[in-house]
Amino acid sequence: MKVTRVPVDPGPAAWNELLEPAPVREPLGEHRTADWVIVGAGFAGLSAARRLSELNPGQSIVVLEASQVASGPAGRNSGFMIDVPHDLSSSDYGGNTDKDRREIRLNRAGIEYALNLCKQFGASDETMSLSGKVNGAITDRGVKHNDAYAQHLDNLKEPYERLDARAMHELTGTHCYVDGLFTPGTAMIQPALYIRTLAAGIESNRVSLHENSPVIELKRQGSSWQAHTQKGSVIAPKVILCVNGHLQSFGFLKRQLMHVFTYASMTRQMRPDEIASLGGQSTWGITPADPLGTTVRRVSGTGGDRLLIRNRATFDPSMQVNDARIKDVAPTHDKSFRDRFPMLPQLDMEFRWGGRLCLTRNNVSVFGEIEKGLFSACCQNGLGTVKGTISGKLAAELACEVSSDLLNDLLVSAEPTKLPPEPIASVGATTVLRWGEFRAGREL
């Protein structure tokens, strides 16, 4: 199969820009064989590579990445590794109770695996911390979302704490939040630092990682697969595709995957007087009570003290947006920022960017052996930091015939439901998103 599209990522991956320049890895430049090929070096691909090397000491693994480590979606997200249900397509993040329990088990296993990898590879404290997160509400409607979510967590017997306006002010420094719902199990990562640490940690004389090596064709060679890049190829009996929505570019799941872009802006480093004007704690993360509201993060680490805003979502079946789109969403980001942080009138955005999500209508991933010897750990429904991690790990276990209850939990997922034909799909999805953003009001 010819690969129809390779990824294009709009704007800089800000988290990656905050770090020292990364070492450049050579593109694949030879025709070779290996025991395993992994396509994609995000959360799923790197977790799969690590798990394969744990399970198969001595075997060779080649990871092929279209761009550079931590410059794709893995280095341009908001860094929330969320354990509790967070169904972006629902009105209150909740879903069906049995499905939610399975999801919590899987998410927590993903977080645990990520924490272990950080420990093994000597990651700094800034890379990942189990700090929990807060669903912040600004309006009465937001508070109702938090009430509904609290009810859902009660049904699941999951712990949480409600924060009043004063507690929200003490945490964030802003007076805009009237209510918060704290859940303790979310881990926060500096995504680029996490991904870079993982990439450096897995490389060895058996595990090679090639950047700027988009797979442009994948075809059968007897009982093996051959992955072609522009300048080389690898033949291996088993391949794991970890390309999220680009699974469709490999010819799979046509009209079943929804390609959505979301957008973020990060401020320049705050000066000491600005840090004092803001107040609150030095690191925190707020997801919006309304799923179509605004995520906000305060960070303090490499690159100084900064704030991040993430909102807006657009349906883009072409999987590409241009830089003009980033300019289009900038005024919304600036308004969301100024409404929340009137005490920081001079603090401007240094980075603005967008990135791909892959969703399905019924909120399921695409996991399993999709053809003989070809495995998928794709479509993370917008929560790939954690779902990518666990699905990559479990795809490696599936390919090595290591069974577990967790693997069964993932294998019971239904097929993604079909989308209506174009242009109905685009018009429908865009209408739902725009209407949801309108209704989010000041939560946006």
Ligand SMILES: Cc1cc2nc3c(=O)[nH]c(=O)nc-3n(C[C@H](O)[C@H](O)[C@H](O)COP(=O)(O)OP(=O)(O)OC[C@H]3O[C@@H](n4cnc5c(N)ncnc54)[C@H](O)[C@@H]3O)c2cc1C
């Ligand atoms: C602004 C923003 C905020 C977000 N916030 C969060 C958050 O807080 N929490 C959360 O869980 N998720 C968040 N996400 C989503 C998250 O980034 C993704 O779900 C996650 O990166 C998916 O992980 P993955 O490993 O499956 O895929 P990716 O991270 O997309 O990795 C796939 C890799 O495959 C590569 N690839 C694709 N095609 C090919 C090819 N032909 N050949 C070789 N390589 C190829 C790509 O370059 C890419 O590096 C956010 C996303 C954005 C854009």
